[in-house]
Structure formats: structure tokens, C-alpha cells
Amino acid sequence: MKQRHWISWFCIALVSSLALVAASVADDPPATEAERAYEIKATMLCPVCDGQNVLESNAPVAAAIRAQVDELVSEGRSDAEIRAWMARQYGKDVNANPPRTGIGSLIWIVPVFVAVASTGFLVFAFRKWRVGRGSELSDDDVTIVSSLREPT
Amino acid sequence: MTTRNVRTVRFISAAMGLILFGFVVMLATREGGTGTASRSPLIGQLVPAVAGVGLNEATFDVDDFSDSWVLINFFASWCVPCEREHPQLAEWSRRHKKDGVVVSVPFGDTEEDARAFFADHGGDWPVLMDGDAAWAVAFGVLRPPESFLVSPGGIVVAKWQGQITADEVDRVVNDLEAKAADR
Amino acid sequence: MLVRGTGSYVVIALLGTFGVAVGFVGAIGGVMTLVSSLASKREEHHRRAITWVFVMAGGCVLAVTAMEIGLLRDDFSMQYVAANSTRATPVLYKIATLWGALEGSLLLWVFVLSVYVTAVSISFRRRIEDRLVAWALLTMLVVCVFFLGLLVGPADPFGTLSIAPIDGDGLNPLLRNHPLMAIHPVMLYLGYVGFTVPFGFAVAALVTGRLGEGWLVLTRIWTLIAWVSLTVGILLGAWWSYEVLGWGGYWAWDPVENASFLPWLTGTAFIHSVIVQERRGMLRVWNLSLLLATFALTIFGTFLTRSGVIDSVHEFSASSLGPLLLSFFALILVVSVALVGWRGDQLRSPGSIDSPLSREGAFLANNLLFTLFAFVVLLGTVFPLIVEAINGDQLAVGRPYFDRMLLPIGVALLLVMGIAPTLTWRSTAGAVLGTRALVPAAIGAATMVLALLFGAEGLGPVMGIGLGGFVIGSSARHLVFAVVRNGWRGITGRSGGGMVAHIGVSLLAFGFIASTSFSEEGEFQMRPGDRGSVAGHQIIFVDIVDEMDGLNRVVRAQIHVEGRGIYSPAITQYPTFGRPIATPSVATSFIDDVYLSLVAIPEEDSDMVVIRVLVEPLVAWMWVGGLVIAGGSLLAIVPGRRHVRADSEEVGV
Numbered sequence: 001m002k003q004r005h006w007i008s009w010f011c012i013a014l015v016s017s018l019a020l021v022a023a024s025v026a027d028d029p030p031a032t033e034a035e036r037a038y039e040i041k042a043t044m045l046c047p048v049c050d051g052q053n054v055l056e057s058n059a060p061v062a063a064a065i066r067a068q069v070d071e072l073v074s075e076g077r078s079d080a081e082i083r084a085w086m087a088r089q090y091g092k093d094v095n096a097n098p099p100r101t102g103i104g105s106l107i108w109i110v111p112v113f114v115a116v117a118s119t120g121f122l123v124f125a126f127r128k129w130r131v132g133r134g135s136e137l138s139d140d141d142v143t144i145v146s147s148l149r150e151p152t
Numbered sequence: 153m154t155t156r157n158v159r160t161v162r163f164i165s166a167a168m169g170l171i172l173f174g175f176v177v178m179l180a181t182r183e184g185g186t187g188t189a190s191r192s193p194l195i196g197q198l199v200p201a202v203a204g205v206g207l208n209e210a211t212f213d214v215d216d217f218s219d220s221w222v223l224i225n226f227f228a229s230w231c232v233p234c235e236r237e238h239p240q241l242a243e244w245s246r247r248h249k250k251d252g253v254v255v256s257v258p259f260g261d262t263e264e265d266a267r268a269f270f271a272d273h274g275g276d277w278p279v280l281m282d283g284d285a286a287w288a289v290a291f292g293v294l295r296p297p298e299s300f301l302v303s304p305g306g307i308v309v310a311k312w313q314g315q316i317t318a319d320e321v322d323r324v325v326n327d328l329e330a331k332a333a334d335r
Numbered sequence: 336m337l338v339r340g341t342g343s344y345v346v347i348a349l350l351g352t353f354g355v356a357v358g359f360v361g362a363i364g365g366v367m368t369l370v371s372s373l374a375s376k377r378e379e380h381h382r383r384a385i386t387w388v389f390v391m392a393g394g395c396v397l398a399v400t401a402m403e404i405g406l407l408r409d410d411f412s413m414q415y416v417a418a419n420s421t422r423a424t425p426v427l428y429k430i431a432t433l434w435g436a437l438e439g440s441l442l443l444w445v446f447v448l449s450v451y452v453t454a455v456s457i458s459f460r461r462r463i464e465d466r467l468v469a470w471a472l473l474t475m476l477v478v479c480v481f482f483l484g485l486l487v488g489p490a491d492p493f494g495t496l497s498i499a500p501i502d503g504d505g506l507n508p509l510l511r512n513h514p515l516m517a518i519h520p521v522m523l524y525l526g527y528v529g530f531t532v533p534f535g536f537a538v539a540a541l542v543t544g545r546l547g548e549g550w551l552v553l554t555r556i557w558t559l560i561a562w563v564s565l566t567v568g569i570l571l572g573a574w575w576s577y578e579v580l581g582w583g584g585y586w587a588w589d590p591v592e593n594a595s596f597l598p599w600l601t602g603t604a605f606i607h608s609v610i611v612q613e614r615r616g617m618l619r620v621w622n623l624s625l626l627l628a629t630f631a632l633t634i635f636g637t638f639l640t641r642s643g644v645i646d647s648v649h650e651f652s653a654s655s656l657g658p659l660l661l662s663f664f665a666l667i668l669v670v671s672v673a674l675v676g677w678r679g680d681q682l683r684s685p686g687s688i689d690s691p692l693s694r695e696g697a698f699l700a701n702n703l704l705f706t707l708f709a710f711v712v713l714l715g716t717v718f719p720l721i722v723e724a725i726n727g728d729q730l731a732v733g734r735p736y737f738d739r740m741l742l743p744i745g746v747a748l749l750l751v752m753g754i755a756p757t758l759t760w761r762s763t764a765g766a767v768l769g770t771r772a773l774v775p776a777a778i779g780a781a782t783m784v785l786a787l788l789f790g791a792e793g794l795g796p797v798m799g800i801g802l803g804g805f806v807i808g809s810s811a812r813h814l815v816f817a818v819v820r821n822g823w824r825g826i827t828g829r830s831g832g833g834m835v836a837h838i839g840v841s842l843l844a845f846g847f848i849a850s851t852s853f854s855e856e857g858e859f860q861m862r863p864g865d866r867g868s869v870a871g872h873q874i875i876f877v878d879i880v881d882e883m884d885g886l887n888r889v890v891r892a893q894i895h896v897e898g899r900g901i902y903s904p905a906i907t908q909y910p911t912f913g914r915p916i917a918t919p920s921v922a923t924s925f926i927d928d929v930y931l932s933l934v935a936i937p938e939e940d941s942d943m944v945v946i947r948v949l950v951e952p953l954v955a956w957m958w959v960g961g962l963v964i965a966g967g968s969l970l971a972i973v974p975g976r977r978h979v980r981a982d983s984e985e986v987g988v
Contacts (some may be wrong), residue, residue, distance in 0.1 A: 005769050005770060005773060008773055008777070009769065009773065009776070012773075012776045012777055012779075012780045015780045015781075015783075015784060016779070016780045016783060016801065019780065019783040019784055019787055019797060019801070020783070020794060020797060020798060020801075022787055023783075023787060023791065023792055023793055023794055023796070023797035023798075024793065024794040026792035026793070042735075043733070043735045045731050045733050047294055048294050048295050052582060052587055053733065053734065056582030056583065056584060057582065058581060058582070058917055058934075059260075059295070060228065060259055060260020060261075060295070060296070061260070061288070061293065061294050061295065063260060063285065064259070064260070064282075064285030064288040064289055064293070065285075065289060067284045067285040067286075068284065068285055068286060068289040070284075071284050071286065086289075088193060089193070089289055089290070089291075089292040090292055090294070091729050092728060092729055092730055092731075093719070093729045093730055093731035094731065095731060095733075096731060096732075096733025096734055096735050096736070097733065097735045097736055098718070098730055098731070098732050098736055099730070103722055103725060103726060103728070104722060104728070104730055106718075107714060107715065107718045107732065107736070108740075110714060111707070111710060111711045111714060111740055114707065114710055115707055118703055118706070118707065119703065122699060122703060125688075126688065126691055158679045160679075161620055161675065161676065161679030162676045162679050165672045165673075165675045165676035165679070166672075166676065168672055169668070169669070169672040169673075169676075172668045172672070173665075173668075175717075176661060176664065176665045176668065178720070178721065178724045179638075179661055179720070180658070180661055181724075230908075230915065262935075
């Protein structure tokens, strides 16, 4: 690879990482009461409308829950307390996030396990393919061929 | 190498088959949805506080009625079953002039509409506005109409989702009164 | 006026019943002909099945026509018409009522299926003596028998009422207040049902043991047609829910949405990995499994939506079809798993993948990610059922779960999508990659900076936007070189069309990321003349209009959005439908949408309304992106230049 490519790649990497750092700095966790209430409403499902959260739903029960979440937040209750209270009133399935404990935690673990296992399987397959191959084409060979083909 | 590959394929298909078979069995043996028989975590509990100034300017507090039956009815003027069950509420209220009271709480409704609803359909029992929906949430109301029966002593004894009849409510009342008399 | 012109009207229902019966007989006749001639190895008799296919198609056309006549002529002696249509329903929605409820939607399903099977028969009529084609046709006809059987028995759309009511009940008003409702289900069915064709060929290839690449070439165009229809159908559904439901979103991870999304995911994985099989002869088991899974998932989706297993806004009324659909699903699974297991020995791939850093490596990564994506969506959809079966707990799996789990997969997919076009087959040298990916990467970095300048924030969103820029860069680079080399035909064919579709995906990703991450909202109590402001948009509440539209009371708030004009979100009270329905109004532009919905209408002797204003950036890009994807897929169907020298052509840049 030519020298100026390294420089260009370095610039791109630098700009990208600066941009990403700037992006994550600008993004702050919910701080005000309104933001907290918003977060709770957005992650709570309206019990009668199948899939919509209480923030978006027009159903009266969603309006009722919204009003109560505002009330409880301003009373200084914690997020966990409010969620638990709503789950008691309307059933566990008002929380859009499945629990992280008990059998419900499987939904978080299984996909990660499947991802790791299938990636592992692919890596294993690549190994096998490599071993099973007759003559190996090294990276250097490829470099030579492609640099010859490339009109510089 | 070939045989190993074949075995891998067979093994994986057998495993997938088993998992999917279990899944289908689970779906097939699943029971249908629950009926309108209503469970509520409130049943057997002390009634949540319901108190305020009614639309007819009279104050009401559920605690003041600890020696009578209280039928708390969540309704809305736009709700058709509520309209249909209204005469039944009136009937129940008439039957229990001495030992019971109906309280109506508009749910997802405006004060004007609730007032107009009672002007149209009659009913002289207290109607309380649920300002910040605290009662609706405390009772876990999903969609109107929903009714809760509170026994003398302030314990929630029954919950109905959907239209009710005076007879249905009285069946529970008579049941419990008979039990109390036995004791 | 209880019964109007009884005689002539019952005729229509009879005609429909007759059509369904003819269709059923045609499908059974076709199956029996093929079974007997396949069993007796008399290839010359295969041709007779085509006649039966025409009989079946004729029956289906008759049935659909009968239903449409019944709907258009308000024949309320037909149970389906009485339950789902009214006299006052506009003509467009009368036509669309065919797919508004359970029985009619199955009728449409059968109709689309018969059209596909007829088209396959016609296009393969010269090769029908080939056992592979015969087996494929047989498989498709068995599917036809099943669905026509549903119409004959448990889901008969042509039931009649002894006393015709004066007027029908009508559909849920949500289903008849936007013209998109007339196209979205049809497109969706074209996609869903279309996967029956490649499924038929996959089964045929497994049964006949002819697992070479031949059958893939045969089905390529059918798979692409099904895929593009499904893509468009899903996006139209998203658009409809955005325009109608009033919450300002377009995708709720609702079980039924997921049911349509699952076959799309496996289908997308297939149309990518099949390229590896065509080029290198590898991944045969995998490709067949993907096709079998795609079809199985369409049936599973049908089961979910029509059995009442899962609560959903899209659900058809619970019916007795559940066990039947579940049995059919089980049958498909058994057949698929058994066939793959049985033919396992012949599926061994002759080639090998030399390096992860190659086109094939990128396709493998793509497949891994899409499968994982589909797995997460499937798990999230059925998990509440599993937990309930195990310990009776009621859980919900909502958007936050899908967002969290799918975000990393989506980001990885964008990354692969950007890198793949810069890779060569077999293996790619680092230096080649360094040269080719440079400009796209620079475009990606520039996109990120640009996004920051426009006020984007958050690691995930900005990274996604940057990768979108990267994808556009590398796809455009590929297209530019293809056009320089081959003229405008460079954008056709699988690779050209594919690159166009990738650009569409990036536009869609921009719209999705911006509208979900950077929307702002406000709720205002307003009197006429009041102003409000959200995200720099001034709105003025002009006036309220309260009028009767037939029997429905419609209250509209006229709102002036500065620079965009007057928009009127409304609330409608339908006499036959309890709660009033709000209809939003959207001021669209390519920069952002101002989404207005009326939350509360004035009470008596007051003129105060409550208006929710949502400003969502770049939403329109999603619909444009969808259009570009569809265009790209159509370009891919046009046969491109044969890539005889694809390897060298790429390196020679």
C-alpha cells in the first residue's frame, strides 16, 4: 500500500473517533423529572393496546398511567418502585423490558449464546477449510498479483 | 470426511427437529385465553381510598360507608356497554337504598360529558372525578365499564369487567351475606 | 326491505361456493395426476396436471369475482358482506374489504397462490416432463389443496344469511380510512405467498436428489419477485401505521409485524447466500434450509395471526383455524427436516472458503447476522408463550428489548454491507482493501461530521449514520465503475441492482435512525389564534370545524404550520364504533415531518383543544429508501451482463 493511503486512513480514523466521542459526550442520561417520566412511559406497555407503549397510546388507561407516572415521579418515587407498582396493578406484562432475573433472563442470554456459538462454528469451519486446501495462496502472492494488475 | 459431514447434517437436523417438535407441542397444548372472569390483586384487600366532592357538590368518602356495600363503577360517556348497564346500576341502587351505595367514576372522560351522561340517563348517586387517574390506577382499570364490589368492612370482594346486571351483583352480595350469617 | 331480490342475490354466493369447489377439485386433480405419473414414471403424463392447474385458477378467479360482486352490490344476504361492509363504504374500500377479515383474506391468499402456480406452469410448460419441475409443481399444488381446503370447510367465505339485514356492520374504521389499506395487504400476500414457488423447487431438488445449481437458476426470478413484494408490503404497512394510527411511529415490534418480518429476514439471507452457491457451488444445505425456513415462517406467521394465540392489533378474530394451520406448519417442518437429513450426503459442498476477508466471507457474515437477527425477532415474539407454558407468568417483550438486541446486529450488518463490495472473491489482500475502501470510508467519516453539525448525538445513532454513509460510498463506487465499464447496463443485473438496493437501505437507515433518535414533541392546549413551537416549527391553531360526514361526527382542528400550510388533524366519532378515532395529519418534507394529532376536542362552551405535535426528522427518507430498494430489486431481475470475468473485472480497477 502506498504511503499516502496510510495517512488518509489515519485521518479517517481520527475524524471518526473524534466524531463518535463528541456524539457520546453530547448524549446525557435522563436527569430532570420530565425526562425520567418520559423514559418510564416509553418503556411501559399500554395494557389494552397490544404493543404500543403508554407514551404513544391514545387509550384512556394509557392516559391514566401517564398521569400517575407524572404524579409518582414528582412525589420522588424511584423508577423501580413505579415500575413495580404498575406491574402489581396491571400485571407483569406492562413492562416492555423482560426481567433480568429468573426464567425471563433467558431471553437476554440465549441470543448472546447463539451468537457466540455460531461465530465459533464459523471460525472452526474456516480452519477446516484452510487445512483441507491443497496449495495455499499466501497473502503475499495475492499482493503481488494485484499490484501487478493495478495500473499505477 | 464425507461420512462425518453427513453425520453432522443428520445430527443438526435431528436436533432442530426435536426443538421444533417441542415448540409445536407447546403451541398445540396451549390453553385458550382467559374469559372475562376477573381476577384482581385487589380482591380480599382493603379498598383503596376514594374520596372527594361529587358532581352534585356533595362530599363522599368510601370510608364513611364501612357498614354497607359499595359498588364502585368506572364508566365513560362514550362507552356503549356503560350506557346499557346504567339502568342496572340504578336498579341495584334502588334495591340497596338502606345497605348499599353506588359510586360512579368517569374513566377517560370529561366532566362535561359525564354530567351530560347522568343528566340523560338519570342516577342520583355520587359521581366523583378522578383528577389525576389515581383511583383508576389503584384499581387497575383497563377499559370501562369495570365495577368493584366492596363489602361492609371495606374489603374488595369482587370485580367485573364489562357490562353487569343488578342480579349478578346481588348473587355475590347474597352469597357473602349467607356465609356471614352461617358464622 | 328485509330481502331484496332474493333469487338473483343468492346466486352470487352460490357462484362463489362453486368457484371454491372447482378450485379445490382442480388442485386435487393436479396432485393426483402428478402423483400417479411420478409414481409410474410416465413423464409424458405430467403435462395433464397443467390442465388441472387452469381449472383450479378458473375456480379461484370465479370465487374472487363472486365476492367482489357481492361486496360492490351490497349483497347483505352474504354473511361476509353483512359482517364487513356497509352501504356507505366507498367503492375502493368495498373492493378492499375482500382482505379485511379472516375468510376473505384467505380467499385472497388462495387467489394469489393460484396465480403464482399458473404462472409457474406456463413458464415451465416446455420442461414439465422434467421430474424436478413436476415435483415442484406437486409441492405447490399440495399447498393449494391445504388452503383451498380451509375455504371449503372451516373458513367458508360464502356463508349466507336467511334474512339479509338492511345494512352491514362494516369494518373497524381504522381499516378503511386510508387508501394504503387497499394495497398493503395485497403486496404483503404477493410476497408471503410467492415464497411457495422457491419452496416447491427446494423440496423438488431434495426429493429428486438433483442438488446442482440448476434449480437455483430456475427459481431466482420467483424468489426476487416474492422478496421485493414482501419488502414493499412491509414498508407500506409501516407507512400506513404512521399515517393512520396517530402515535407517530411506524413499527411497534408487534407479533404480527414480526410474523411478516421473519420470512423477510430469512429470505434476504437467502438472496445473498445463493450468490455464493452460484459462484462457488457452496452452502447448499444452508440455502435449502433458508428457503424451507422462509416458507415455514410464512405459515407460522399465518398461524400467529389467525389463531388468536397472540394478542395484537392486527389479529383477525380468533377462529378454529389454529389447529389446522399448526398441523400444516408441523407437516412442513417434518418434511423439511427429514428431507435435509435424508439428503445430507449429497449436500456436501465441493468448494471451500479460503479467507474470511473475501466476498464469500462477507456473504457468510451477512448470513450469520441475518439469521441471528431473525432468531432474536422469533425469540422475542414467542418468548411470552414459552414462559407462560413453563410457569404461567405473563411477560411482555417490547420495543426496548428489540432495540437493545438488534442495534448491534444492525450496525454490524451496515458494516458488512459497506465492506463487501470492496472485497474480491476467494481472498482479498489488505492493500487492495486499503485502496478500495478509502473513499467510502472518507464519505462515512464526513457523514458523521455532517450529522454532528446538524445536531445528532449519541454513540449508536451517529455510528449508524456514519456506516450508512460508508455503505452509500462503497455501493456508489461499485456502480460508478460498473457504468464506466459497461455503460448503463452496469446498474442492472444482480450486482448492479443489488448495489442500488443497498443505497436504498442506507437511505432507509438514515430515516429510521434520525426519526427514532432525534424526534421532539410537545403537547399544547390551544384556543383559536394561539401559537406553539416545537423544534423550531411555529404552529398556529386557526379554527375548529365540527361537521357531520354521513353518520359520523368529524371534528377537525385547522392548524397552520409555518412554511408548510394548513393541516387538519381530526377526531371522528363513528356511531357503530365505541371510542372516537383520531386521525393525524402530517406536514411532510425531506428535512422533517411535523406530525399533528388531536388529543382532545373542545368541551361544551369552550374552544380549547389539545394538540400533540411531533417533529420527526428524515421520516420521508424511509419511504424514498423503500422505493429505491424496490427499484434496485427490479433492476436485479433484469438480466445483467454475464459476469464471466467478474474476478478480473473487479481487480482491474
